Amino acid sequence: MRFRTVTSPHILGETSVGRIMRRVLYAMVPGIAALVWFFGWGVLVNLSLASGIALLAEAAILAVRNKPLALYLNDYSAVVTAWLLAVALPPLAPWWLTVIGVLAAIVVAKHLYGGLGYNPFNPAMIGYVVLLISFPREMSTWPIPHGIDQAHAMTLWETLQAVFSGVQPARFAPDALTGATPLDVLRTQLGLGLTVTEVRNSPVFGIVAGSGWEWAALGFLAGGLWLVYTKAAAWQIPAGMLGTLAVISTIFYGIDPQRYAPPWFHLWSGAAIFGAFFIATDPVTASTTPRGRLIYGAGIGLLVYLIRGFGGYPDGVAFAVLLMNIAAPTIDLYTRPRVFGAHRE
Amino acid sequence: MSQSYREILKNGVWTQNTGFVALLGLCPLLATSNSVVNGLGLGLATTLVLLLSNVAISLIRNLVRPEVRIPVFVMVIACVVTAVELAMHAFLPGLYTVLGIFIPLIVTNCCVIGRAEAFAFKNGVAKSAVDGMATGLGFTLALVLLGALREILGQGTLFGQAELLFGEAGRGLTLHVLDDYRGFLLAILPPGAFIGLGCLIAIKNVLDAHAKRRAAAKPAVALQEVQA
Known part of the structure; x- marks a missing residue:
């Protein structure tokens, strides 16, 4: 009788790409729920459209590359990319915007560089930046946050019409539905010479940061902490990023509280929390050593503050993540942990 | 060593293509390729410079000592580029303004001195x-x-602003390939040049690999025919 010889390890851990990716999806649910509540059905339309297109694109390009379809389609990585991108898109974005973004993410940023595990840049953020650079008008019109139950929110049918045929329901005035985001308002108003206190009186602001946005950030924080707790995401990256962002914004707030927004506003606004826990922690494109992850996170936090405060865009998480993606291999090279037993240099 | 004219032509245009294979002169290639007319204008100017500088250098090749050839090349090329630049300024002022610094910069194009x-x-x-x-x-x-x-991806047109190169008669050349097109700004911006060049190089490599496979398959077919 012949026994099958199996090399070690004989006991396998539970982690696999699919398992980690599914966890990321679960962790996004609370934040997405908050987004749906405040911004309407468009968030869900974007999510489903992006997931569908992402799976189709992934299947098509896997077939072209002669790779096993079932293995790669079941690892959920395409769906995670699609969700990360869809959450970052304006909820009433026209359908072609989502399609172009997903194709840029899956086909160009992921598969042209060799597929999962080989891409140097975060695919979802490439998709987002391609759209942000190419279609600035469509990308900067976000719905005004309402509760989904209120009379002046769009129904699912009206949302579908707006997304797929561009027809805005006639019962709303054109500017009753969409407006600038809180970070956008802050940026333009500060540019006009108003003080932070005056800007804060605008109705787009809530208790801590943007109204509606702060609850989504809370949801993503809860999901993100769970990801860190289950070790699906490294704690160093969000800690480094949010810590740096907090320290720098505190310094500037201390210098002149009327010219620079308070640290809690920066932490709870835009994509800071979402980016720190879900985007920057992408295991493929982030730094991989413990010290390197802190530096990588800190770099993102610094760049986010610089772009928000002094750059050309209201939020800078996507650009910051992509810039630090370029730096990640070098950071890894200089922060390699000492091999156990080896001499200190 | 000595190549036939046919080989020289094939090498220059396809096998050793400056843009797709040698990757020389990438700066003008990436910077001025945001429309067909700009590309054609700079391409023809570079062709003229290459033609004149090659002829001039070939004429004086037996008079110049090899030790000082590089400075001599540089001076010949600089003269030719200055002449071409002045000619374009005189006869194609519109295109001259659009291409701007990239016409005098032909002098730094590595493929010319190469x-x-x-x-x-x-x-x-x-x-x-x-x-x-x-x-x-x-x-x-x-x-x-x-x-x-x-140009197609970014603006949905072809031969836009053709009047810069062909005069008023060229105005009708502009084709609106995609009507009512919103424009894909990325294609016009510098990243679009890099991504587009990458895609074109990939397409050329695919074509070459295909041609190679077909060439390799041909003798076998011929042999079968003989046996039949």
Whole structure:
């Protein structure tokens, strides 16, 4: 009788790409729920459209590359990319915007560089930046946050019409539905010479940061902490990023509280929390050593503050993540942990 | 060593294409390929410079000591580029304004001095002229293809602003390929040039690999026919 010889390890851990990716999806649910509540059905339309297109694109390009379809389609990585991108898109974005973004993410940023595990840049953020650079008008019109139950929110049918045929329901005035985001308002108003206190009186602001946005950030924080707790995401990256962002914004707030927004506003606004826990922690494109992850996170936090405060865009998480993606291999090279037993240099 | 005219042409335009294979002169290639007309204008200007500088250097190749050849090349090329620049300023002022700094910068295009060193200094006048022409046409091909790709994606037109190159008669040449197109800004911006060039190089490699496979399959077919 012949026994099958199996090399070690004989006991396998539970982690696999699919398992980690599914966890990321679960962790996004609370934040997405908050987004749906405040911004309407468009968030869900974007999510489903992006997931569908992402799976189709992934299947098509896997077939072209002669790779096993079932293995790669079941690892959920395409769906995670699609969700990360869809959450970052304006909820009433026209359908072609989502399609172009997903194709840029899956086909160009992921598969042209060799597929999962080989891409140097975060695919979802490439998709987002391609759209942000190419279609600035469509990308900067976000719905005004309402509760989904209120009379002046769009129904699912009206949302579908707006997304797929561009027809805005006639019962709303054109500017009753969409407006600038809180970070956008802050940026333009500060540019006009108003003080932070005056800007804060605008109705787009809530208790801590943007109204509606702060609850989504809370949801993503809860999901993100769970990801860190289950070790699906490294704690160093969000800690480094949010810590740096907090320290720098505190310094500037201390210098002149009327010219620079308070640290809690920066932490709870835009994509800071979402980016720190879900985007920057992408295991493929982030730094991989413990010290390197802190530096990588800190770099993102610094760049986010610089772009928000002094750059050309209201939020800078996507650009910051992509810039630090370029730096990640070098950071890894200089922060390699000492091999156990080896001499200190 | 000695190449036939046919080989020189094929090398310049396709096999050793400056833009797609040698990757020389990338700066003008990426910067001025945002429309077909800009690409064609700079490509033809570069072709003229290559032709004239190759002929001039081939003529003086036996008079120049090899030790000082590089400074001599540089001076010849600089003279030719200045002449071409002045001519364009005089006859194509619109295109001259659009291309701006990239016309005098032809002087720094590595493929010009590259052809002088690698070909014109070692070959006769006629062959050097053909080589300069072929290399320039290859560069123009790269510029026009990339320009067409970026112009269609970015603006939905082809031969936009053709009047800059062909005068008023060229105005009718502009094709609106995609009507009512919103424009894909990325294709016009610098990243679009890099992505587009990458895609074109990939397509060229696929075509070459395909041609190679077909060439390899051919003798076998011929053999079967003989056996039959």
